[in-house]
Amino acid sequence: MRRIDRTRLVAAASGLALLGVVGPVAAQTNASDPIKIGVILPLTGAGAGLGIPSRNGILLAEKQINAAGGIKGRKIKVVIEDDTTNPDAALNKANNLIFGEKVVALVGPIQTANTVAVGGITAPVKFPQVALGGLGPAVELERKCVFHAAPPQNQNARAMLAYAKSLGVKNAAALYDSGYGTVVWNQLSKFAGEYGIKFGVTEKFEIAATDTTPQAAKIRASQPDAIFVIGVTGVPVRAIRQLQMKQPIIAAIGQATYEIVKSMGDAAEGVVFPEFLVPEDPLPHQKAFVDAYKAEYGRAPKSIESIAYDALKAMSQAIGKAGPEAGNEAICAAMRGPYSGNSTEYDFSAPDMTGIKLNGFIYSKLVGGHFNRLPFKNAE
Amino acid sequence: MATRSIVILVIIAAIALAVPPFLPRSVVDLLVFSCIYSIAGLGVGLLLGQCGIANLGQSVFYALGAYATAYMTVTLGVGAAWGFLTGVILSGLIALVIGWPVLRLTGHFLALATLALGIVANALFYEWDWLTHGSLGFGGIPKLNIFGLVIDTPLRFYYLAGAVLALCLLASANLIGSRTGLMLRAMRDAPEAAKSLGVNAQWLRTRIFILSAIFGSIAGSLFAHYGSFVNVQSFGIEKAIAFLIIPVLGGATSLPGVVIGALFTTLVPEMLTRFGDLHQVLFGLTLMATVVLMPSGLMGGLASLSRYMTARGRA
Incomplete structure (x- = not known):
């Protein structure tokens, strides 16, 4: 009897531990559910100085997109994960977002190492991704679904x-x-x-x-x-x-x-x-963003916030163009092309996957x- | 081995084999890292548990394995086996050259020397970008292909890394159970007595240091193939500390303890990220609580719990 009790105890402990790791099972999606977009940012660790302002830019973009009716009548929901400025963690977060949370696209990471690590998962399945850093090593030139919102x-x-x-x-x-x-x-x-x-x-x-x-x-x-x-x-x-x-x-x-x-x-x-x-003297088309950001956060944004804001807006536009259920390749295809961002003019069909020109x-x-x-x- | 231990081992092996296909991909991914870190941590555990040496330089050999694989497979375009082999030979040689003079030191001087090795090597990995590709890193490392089966999913890699880990554990168990293991423990617990019996302490320590480096290198090569990308950021001093924490947490003298320690250091931080910015503080507190409450590691804690429950049951 004693033996059975101990076995039960171990089984219960294992079950609880497993539940703790696995977490809640993702719900089935239907047409009224929000469209989930995954975001991977360095919110802790050495890169937090970039990750936290980027998160602000992304959340502002999410708010504005939803206030304007979302994508084809469906709201968007960003699911933010912290890569802790660690490429290994970024890999795990990408697996969780893509295969666990079933997001339709990814925004981030920022650091080159983390972006290339995540690209190792997204590129083979042509999963749409906009990184917030510039183009990294040569291998990224082959990854035609990993776009970049910052210049190389x-x-x-x-x-x-x-x-x-x-x-x-x-x-x-x-x-x-x-x-x-x-x-x-x-x-x-x-x-x-x-x-x-x-x-x-x-x-x-x-x-x-x-x-x-x-x-x-x-x-x-x-x-x-x-x-x-x-x-x-x-x-x-x-x-x-x-x-x-x-x-x-x-x-x-x-x-x-x-x-x-x-x-x-x-x-x-x-x-x-x-x-x-330059929030003190923004270009005419940037003024609305600067004002909205100040109203939301009580401080002025800089290029980092603006780039993150552009990344989510560009990806949302592509999802809207292709349709949220269109699949990876269709969203990637919709993403390829010019995009007038708040920060600058992009051309995501360019070989460097960003198309930012010097006059931008x-x-x-x-x-x-x-x-x-x-x-x-x-x-x- | 006692029947009870064999039964427990079989149950654990069955769970390790049967459960992962039913787990979410992100959890299997964490299990892959647990296996990889267990292999690297095993080397540190052997040094710590059997020789009493705190090694803060394991990230160097982990990096060497990863860079050897990246260089051989991407730059030279040769098969993956060459990457593993180059890493192992290089790590073994460097461990011999560095270990021989450094392992004369003892206590905290030795720990500091291995820490210095980690710091110097990390600076070189940054500086030698013609070899390591510096901050940009090496991309495009091919997935492993074993007899036509491409190891391109976390689940497949989990089984591969698990098999490698099992082999490393078996080799370590044999070592500990051998005459060499006995000499190691004698040297750790009574160095003067061991010396008087003719044990060549420095050579013995160097051999274990080389073995530890080889484990680190194998783990690094596996990591490179799994992530298809290596970057200097993955080989910082924090990685060396993580590899030391694994055996300390699990129980330095216990081989299963290393695996438990690796599971703890990969799964617990992930579970704690739900608490946002506080997660690193919480992980630190969890580590402190574990070490304070279970000074002989998680395995020691489990053993104490088992003894307590048995005694209570008898009462």
Whole structure:
């Protein structure tokens, strides 16, 4: 008897544990159910600074789409999962959303590693996905259902170089981190010659570095015309200005957030970013988004929020065009083509799966802690 | 092995084989990671449980296996077996070269040395982007194909990784039960006495370090084939800590404990993500509670519970 009791106990414990893991079984879908769109974002971990604003942009887009009647009369419901800035977790979340929650499309992730990992699941079944980062390694060129709502790094690099050229920069220096910074730097070094720019001293620092003064000091000695800074913190800009270097700083889009700018303190003055949204002086078509965002969250959005907003709206439009029950390939096909986003003009049929042109960038300069839109515009 | 243990083992094996087809894909996916992490954690567990060495460098060998597979299959376009083999040879050699001088150290100095190995290697993985593709990573790693069967679903991979894990557990059990295992325990519990009996402690430790590295490499190669993508972010110091937590949590001297530890570290964080931003704090608290309440690990806790229930039943 004792033995039976123990067996029952173990069985009950196993059952409870299993229920805890498995969770509730997904309900059957019917025409009145909301259309589920999966979202994978880094809401915790090192990428949370990108993930949380992106979530705000996505939730605003969901609210507006539903307020406008949804897709073909059906509301949409975003199912948000946190990839904890970890590619392994992103893989698991994608499996859960696609095969468990039965979402019709995916938005996210943001980081290249996570996007490529998830693409390993979505690409073979041609599942529609819009990543919030730019195109990553070459394998992504073959993944024709993994679209990108942010520019590829070659475009980010060209946008920075074009502005430097407009300033007459001939000799430049670069200070970049060992992650995102290295990827952009590889493209900067590749295209610099086309813009008549030569890089002298270039210094790399660890992503999590809290002091880059030694690297900045080496750059100071080389007296460049301008300094390219690529990272995800305000640390390198602070180091440059602390060493009394007055050269123009051209920073990558990843640093164009209020949080990072605030961390730069007074050093932020005069830093220029090629990006997509200046809420202090938005383009006419961006004003409605900026106002709606401010009304919803009580603060101004930046490019990150806008890109995420565009991603959900573009995917929803494609689902509407193909029909929510049309299947993976039909939604992918509907997604391929031009899309006028809040951030910029996209062409998701382009080889880089985003189609953002250089003249789609706008430029901002920090003055007194505020972003000021510059008149400079690239000719495509 | 006692009849009772064999019956329990058979029941567990039957559950492990029969239940996954009925589980959601995302849960099977977690089980795949549990198997992969168990293999890597097993190496750390052998070092910790049998030699008393805290290894914080297992992520290095995990990465070597993954990069070897990526390089051989994507860059050189050769079969998957070459990736596994290259990773294993490379990891074994590096473990020998590094292990021989480093394993002279003891206690926290040794733990710090392995931590340094992990940090240095991670920096090199970032820097050597001509080899590792740095932050962009290696994509397009082919799915494993075993005698024409493409291992392209989590369920298929679960059975494969489970089989590899079973082999590694069997090899480890044989090792622990052998004369070498006896020497290891003697060296751990009474180093001076073992030395006086002619046990070559440094060479013995190095051999286990090499075995641990090989397990790490196999796990890394499996991971690369499963995700079809490897990136330096997957091989940070937090991964090395995770591999150490697995045997600590499960019970360092217990082989099944490693599997339980791996299940815990993959399933519990996933269950806790339902609590949003708090999930990491909750996982930390869960870890602390487990270690405090069950100092000999989850296996030790289960054994204590079983003893308690048996004693109560008799009373």
